[in-house]
Amino acid sequence: MKKSHIFGIIIIAIAVMIIVATAGDASTYVSFKEAKTLSDAGQNKKIHVVGTLKKDATGHVTGIMPGDNKVSFSFIMVDENNKEQQVYYNSPMPADFTKSEQVVIIGSYHADQFVADKILLKCPSKYQEKEIS
Amino acid sequence: MINTFVGNLGHFFILLSFITALVTAFAYIMATIGNEVERKSWHAYARQAFFVHAGAVLGIVGSLFYIIYNHLFEYHYAWSHSSITLPVYYMISSFWEGQEGSFMLWIFWHIVLGFLIIGTSRNWETSVMSVFALIQAFLVSMILGIVIGDLKIGSSPFMLLRDVMNAPVFAMNPDFIPEDGTGLNPLLQNYWMVIHPPTMFLGFALASVPFAFCMAGLWQKNYSKWVKPALPWALFAAAIIGVANVMGAYWAYETLNFGGYWNWDPVENAIFIPWLFFVASIHTMVIFRKNNTALKTSIVLVITSFLLILYATFLTRSGILGNTSVHSFTDLGLSGQLLIYLLFFTGISIALSVINWKYIPTSDKEATVYTQEFWIFLGATTLCLMAFQVLVPTSIPVYNAIIEAFGGISNMAPPADQVSFYTKFQLWFGVALALLSGTGQFFFWRKMDKDKLKEALVTPLILTMIISAAVIVLAKVAELAYIVLLIAAVYSIISNATILIRFLKSNIKLAGGSVAHIGVALMLIGIMFSSGYSEVVSMNNSGLLIFKDATDDMNQENLLLWYKEPRKMGDYELVYKGDRAEVKGVPVYIDKNMLTPTDKAHLVIAKEGFSLKGKNYFSKGDTIEVYPENTYHEVSFTKPDGETFTLFPRSQVNPNMGLIASPDIRHYFNKDLYTHVSAITNPEVEREWSETEEFNVKVGERFFVKDYVAVLEGIERITESDEVKLQEGDIAVKANIKIYGEDQEYTLNPIYMIRDRMVGRIAAELPGFGMKITLMNIHPETDSFTIGANTSQKNYIVLKAIEKPYINVLWIGTFMLIIGFTLAISRRYNEFRNSDKDPADRIPKGQKKEKPSKRKMLEA
Numbered sequence: 001m002k003k004s005h006i007f008g009i010i011i012i013a014i015a016v017m018i019i020v021a022t023a024g025d026a027s028t029y030v031s032f033k034e035a036k037t038l039s040d041a042g043q044n045k046k047i048h049v050v051g052t053l054k055k056d057a058t059g060h061v062t063g064i065m066p067g068d069n070k071v072s073f074s075f076i077m078v079d080e081n082n083k084e085q086q087v088y089y090n091s092p093m094p095a096d097f098t099k100s101e102q103v104v105i106i107g108s109y110h111a112d113q114f115v116a117d118k119i120l121l122k123c124p125s126k127y128q129e130k131e132i133s
Numbered sequence: 134m135i136n137t138f139v140g141n142l143g144h145f146f147i148l149l150s151f152i153t154a155l156v157t158a159f160a161y162i163m164a165t166i167g168n169e170v171e172r173k174s175w176h177a178y179a180r181q182a183f184f185v186h187a188g189a190v191l192g193i194v195g196s197l198f199y200i201i202y203n204h205l206f207e208y209h210y211a212w213s214h215s216s217i218t219l220p221v222y223y224m225i226s227s228f229w230e231g232q233e234g235s236f237m238l239w240i241f242w243h244i245v246l247g248f249l250i251i252g253t254s255r256n257w258e259t260s261v262m263s264v265f266a267l268i269q270a271f272l273v274s275m276i277l278g279i280v281i282g283d284l285k286i287g288s289s290p291f292m293l294l295r296d297v298m299n300a301p302v303f304a305m306n307p308d309f310i311p312e313d314g315t316g317l318n319p320l321l322q323n324y325w326m327v328i329h330p331p332t333m334f335l336g337f338a339l340a341s342v343p344f345a346f347c348m349a350g351l352w353q354k355n356y357s358k359w360v361k362p363a364l365p366w367a368l369f370a371a372a373i374i375g376v377a378n379v380m381g382a383y384w385a386y387e388t389l390n391f392g393g394y395w396n397w398d399p400v401e402n403a404i405f406i407p408w409l410f411f412v413a414s415i416h417t418m419v420i421f422r423k424n425n426t427a428l429k430t431s432i433v434l435v436i437t438s439f440l441l442i443l444y445a446t447f448l449t450r451s452g453i454l455g456n457t458s459v460h461s462f463t464d465l466g467l468s469g470q471l472l473i474y475l476l477f478f479t480g481i482s483i484a485l486s487v488i489n490w491k492y493i494p495t496s497d498k499e500a501t502v503y504t505q506e507f508w509i510f511l512g513a514t515t516l517c518l519m520a521f522q523v524l525v526p527t528s529i530p531v532y533n534a535i536i537e538a539f540g541g542i543s544n545m546a547p548p549a550d551q552v553s554f555y556t557k558f559q560l561w562f563g564v565a566l567a568l569l570s571g572t573g574q575f576f577f578w579r580k581m582d583k584d585k586l587k588e589a590l591v592t593p594l595i596l597t598m599i600i601s602a603a604v605i606v607l608a609k610v611a612e613l614a615y616i617v618l619l620i621a622a623v624y625s626i627i628s629n630a631t632i633l634i635r636f637l638k639s640n641i642k643l644a645g646g647s648v649a650h651i652g653v654a655l656m657l658i659g660i661m662f663s664s665g666y667s668e669v670v671s672m673n674n675s676g677l678l679i680f681k682d683a684t685d686d687m688n689q690e691n692l693l694l695w696y697k698e699p700r701k702m703g704d705y706e707l708v709y710k711g712d713r714a715e716v717k718g719v720p721v722y723i724d725k726n727m728l729t730p731t732d733k734a735h736l737v738i739a740k741e742g743f744s745l746k747g748k749n750y751f752s753k754g755d756t757i758e759v760y761p762e763n764t765y766h767e768v769s770f771t772k773p774d775g776e777t778f779t780l781f782p783r784s785q786v787n788p789n790m791g792l793i794a795s796p797d798i799r800h801y802f803n804k805d806l807y808t809h810v811s812a813i814t815n816p817e818v819e820r821e822w823s824e825t826e827e828f829n830v831k832v833g834e835r836f837f838v839k840d841y842v843a844v845l846e847g848i849e850r851i852t853e854s855d856e857v858k859l860q861e862g863d864i865a866v867k868a869n870i871k872i873y874g875e876d877q878e879y880t881l882n883p884i885y886m887i888r889d890r891m892v893g894r895i896a897a898e899l900p901g902f903g904m905k906i907t908l909m910n911i912h913p914e915t916d917s918f919t920i921g922a923n924t925s926q927k928n929y930i931v932l933k934a935i936e937k938p939y940i941n942v943l944w945i946g947t948f949m950l951i952i953g954f955t956l957a958i959s960r961r962y963n964e965f966r967n968s969d970k971d972p973a974d975r976i977p978k979g980q981k982k983e984k985p986s987k988r989k990m991l992e993a
Contacts, residue, residue: 058376
């Protein structure tokens with residue numbers, strides 16, 4: 001076998017390793033129910049949940065509880081299967097949180113509580129203005 | 134009246150530029166493949182077409198700038214990206230805030246580069262410009278704005294607002310013009326954002342040039358000659374994209390509040406991947422220039438780099454990143470067109486390569502361990518693997534889209550903790566790069582063998598160990614991976630410096646590589662310290678529970694600072710001193726309490742005059758101009774050793790984006806203290822005041838409001854007042870109430886007046902403290918007064934502070950990398966320019982082509 005072939009094989013091996021490792025570390029978009037099942041099964045990998053904030057009949061966001069010293073807060077999120085879940089977030093409320101159209105949270109269950117490490121917001125008007133005033 | 138003329142003119146220029154781009158491409162192709170007689174006239178015609186095209190593009194740019202500059206808000210682009218109060222230099226950034234404008238920037242740079250290619254590439258002009266003009270035609274098609282049925286080709290920046298928006302106002306009045314635009318995204322109102330996008334798009338445009346040379350070479354069966362002219366262009370492209378990346382990183386560090394300069398966000402990755410491939414292709418081209426090997430690899434890498442630029446364009450502009458990126462991009466419905474653009478060039482470059490593959494000359498030289506080429510090749514391979522590792526997870530949304538296009542369901546998401554995920558791979562690639570770039574340098578001059586290599590390595594290795602040990606001990610590097618990275622980087626610096634010293638004595642022009650390598654090694658060290666050892670110093674150790682039922686491991690990384698109340702943070706004592714405004718023409722920030730707002734957001738009235746160093750900036754009652762979006766929160770820092778300084782982290786309130794925080798940074802030579810607000814008292818929300826608490830006091834008597842001592846100093850009759858216009862017959866008195874704050878005393882003057890037997894009370898508010906005092910009643914019979922006090926929450930900010938050690942090493946490394954690139958560009962360009970004197974390098978005008986050779990060589 002020529003040196004160049006060995007070299008090629010090593011490169012391919014590393015590439016395959018990268019793909020396998022990525023597949024292993026990739027997170028998933030799941031619902032709260034699936035997330036809970038995963039966590040009960042002892043898997044504490046961080047997952048993505050997509051949903052919206054809970055709103056009352058008049059369209060106001062409800063269920064937001066700021067922490068006493070304002071450096072963290074919790075809120076109620078409704079996932080795509082309409083399951084409600086209280087979510088804790090260990091930082092102050094992100095700007096424009098209540099105006100968001102869609103929320104993606106990344107985190108995991110700790111017992112019965114969902115703790116989000118990161119919140120991604122989708123705001124309808126973030127860059128594209130929709131209304132003329 | 135709506136000005137439709139300039140829009141129509143702009144649109145005409147777009148059509149003209151699209152047609153002329155196609156004509157240029159066609160004419161250049163004819164000039165390349167035509168016969169001897171035709172060629173000359175096609176060539177002249179192609180140039181003319183390109184000049185007309187350039188004029189048309191300048192016409193587009195001019196028309197759009199005219200629209201923005203003259204505030205023609207009947208146009209959607211001006212309305213959604215600019216506003217009346219926007220300063221001119223930010224109008225330039227609003228020009229490329231939108232997708233259409235950024236495509237135009239890219240197109241504009243293509244024009245500039247087109248002229249450079251025409252001017253410098255001699256015999257290569259016709260074939261290279263054929264490819265280049267074709268790329269340009271695709272770019273212009275992105276802003277064509279032609280709609281045929283359901284098919285939309287391009288998105289024009291010259292759309293009228295009424296055609297884009299379905300607002301009811303246009304049904305009533307089609308000529309309606311909004312008074313003001315919605316303004317430029319405040320995050321982009323930063324000087325880095327004025328220069329970062331043009332630099333990035335210059336890089337994007339430059340990326341087409343080596344590709345065009347490579348395609349021209351394959352097409353003209355001139356398989357190896359294209360490398361020489363393409364190499365300086367590839368270096369130029371990599372240098373500019375690198376600089377643009379660092380500018381973007383520095384902008385993020387300075388403006389965004391995620392606490393770093395690089396976040397492994399898909400948008401950042403998208404451009405990092407082709408950059409790595411460019412650098413790899415430069416290295417294989419250097420090998421080819423040295424000993425005629427690695428040509429096939431160079432061709433593959435140059436093509437891949439350009440295709441990855443197109444892929445990056447597709448990722449960031451098609452909206453496919455959707456849920457995975459914190460950056461939002463407007464989907465203009467161009468994804469199909471972008472995909473065609475990507476697939477078209479993928480198709481022709483693969484086809485051209487495959488057809489010519491077996492004719493591409495190869496060399497049967499086996500690279501041995503004791504040649505420099507071997508080490509450079511390993512380095513290039515590492516760069517490609519590094520890029521591949523970023524590419525695989527960044528493309529996850531693409532896999533989902535493909536699976537869903539075939540009816541499957543895929544819910545794969547990017548790794549939850551992107552930073553640690555990428556770091557665990559990239560760190561080791563970094564180690565490999567440092568080791569390779571260090572070792573490769575020893576083979577520069579002479580043929581090495583085992584003994585000579587040992588001899589050459591001894592001194593640098595000893596030096597490496599001594600210096601690394603010193604750094605590890607002094608800077609307390611404890612983690613194994615970081616120790617390895619540090620040693621590898623120090624080794625790279627020392628061995629490259631050894632070579633650099635020799636170059637300084639002989640020929641500085643050859644030093645580009647070693648300077649750039651030292652730069653990279655310094656960047657690795659800077660990144661390792663500033664990210665690996667970045668430390669949150671604003672830990673909340675108040676012991677206050679946040680949620681009674683929350684988990685225990687919640688440790689907060691933010692500090693709540695109440696107005697004027699000192700609070701400890703590590704060694705520092707912090708005091709939040711209030712909110713400041715930025716007044717036009719005044720070099721320092723002005724206390725917001727000194728300014729009375731008017732109904733125009735950018736105009737305020739001064740309550741007091743202000744002068745600094747003998748210069749009077751404004752007087753009491755003056756109307757002055759402020760930047761209404763910005764609020765600076767003054768926070769003073771005091772250390773036990775007496776060091777004091779003030780930082781002004783900024784917040785912006787924008788109707789579209791809500792609250793945006795930007796950091797303020799204290800730079801030390803060996804670290805940065807990085808602070809930003811995480812939350813502030815919401816200025817939009819009306820204060821909730823408590824029930825009035827009443828005090829019955831006599832003059833000189835004390836009372837307590839919110840634990841502050843207050844004293845009624847006296848009462849006096851007034852005949853005029855700032856707060857209210859007094860009329861004939863009014864009786865008005867004001868109370869002088871002194872309040873003892875933490876660091877100063879305040880006087881409040883609530884007013885009590887009688888007009889036409891009616892009582893009026895004007896309360897006085899102590900801003901920031903959440904305290905409002907009213908003179909409720911006067912009791913002449915007991916010589917006492919009723920004072921009413923309402924309280925509400927004090928102003929506060931929530932602050933996060935991070936220490937980033939040795940971040941300056943990263944910036945120094947960046948500068949060295951740029952210097953290295955510059956040296957290399959000038960060297961390689963001179964090689965190409967002087968090659969005309971060497972007849973062997975000249976392409977004959979005729980159809981004489983290289984003889985295909987089928988020699989085998991080491992090709993990976």
